[in-house]
Amino acid sequence: MKNDQSMGVIVFFQFPRSVKYLLIKHRKGHWSFPKGHADKGETKLETALRELKEETGVTKIQLLKKPVLLKEAYKFTGSKGVKILKKVNYFIAEAKTKKVKIDFREVVNYKWCTYNAGLDKITFGGSKSILKKADKIVRAYIK
Numbered sequence: 438m439k440n441d442q443s444m445g446v447i448v449f450f451q452f453p454r455s456v457k458y459l460l461i462k463h464r465k466g467h468w469s470f471p472k473g474h475a476d477k478g479e480t481k482l483e484t485a486l487r488e489l490k491e492e493t494g495v496t497k498i499q500l501l502k503k504p505v506l507l508k509e510a511y512k513f514t515g516s517k518g519v520k521i522l523k524k525v526n527y528f529i530a531e532a533k534t535k536k537v538k539i540d541f542r543e544v545v546n547y548k549w550c551t552y553n554a555g556l557d558k559i560t561f562g563g564s565k566s567i568l569k570k571a572d573k574i575v576r577a578y579i580k
Contacts, residue, residue, distance in 0.1 A: 439515070441523045444485040445472025447507070447571045448495060450532040450549060456575060458555045458568065459537065461492060462546040467560035470567070471495075472525055473543075481505060485528050493547060494538030498530040501578055507570050511563045529571055531578075 447470050448459040460468050473488035475481070482500075490496050507527040515521050537547050550558055552572045559565045 438512075438520045438522050441474075441521050443472045443474055443523065443525045444481045444488065444505075445470045445525055445527045446485045446489045446498070447527050447529045447567070448489065448493075448498065448532050449529070449571075449575050450535050451579065452535070452549070455551050456579065457549040457551055458571070459493065459495070459532065460548050460550050460555060460558055461539065461544045462548075464543055464545055468548075468558045469560065469564045470527065471544075472527070481526055482528065485526075489530075492540050492544050494536070494540075495532055495534075497533040499533065501529045501531075501574065506574060507567050509563045509567050511561070527567060527571070529574060529578075 449456050461471055462468050471489045471492045473484065475484040505526040506529050509525045509527065510522065512520060512522050535549060539547050548558065555568050556565055559568060
């Protein structure tokens with residue numbers, strides 16, 4: 438089994454009546470959070486921030502104080518039949534603007550979603566579980 442690791446950011450924005458999370462529709466068709474692989478020499482945080490910027494154009498954020506807050510792991514079979522164990526480390530950040538400019542090479546759409554709408558929109562169960570954990574952290578953070 439091949440190991441694969443990505444870093445990402447769960448981004449939230451405080452709209453006047455609700456907190457919403459930034460979800461993106463990846464080119465492969467699933468809805469999730471911005472994430473990607475490290476370039477040589479990058480830290481986990483540098484990777485997560487670069488991927489966020491590349492995929493969404495979002496740079497004006499405030500990270501929550503802890504480093505990597507949430508971890509997701511899942512198995513899948515790659516394009517050549519290779520079994521892959523994917524691990525994703527997520528930071529959580531508050532966006533200071535709701536403006537998003539997606540990179541159409543990697544992302545085909547985006548949406549700011551409330552917690553419940555996010556659970557409906559996210560494709561995979563592991564990412565839904567990450568949203569549940571993130572929402573608890575965010576609710577405690579904004580009190």
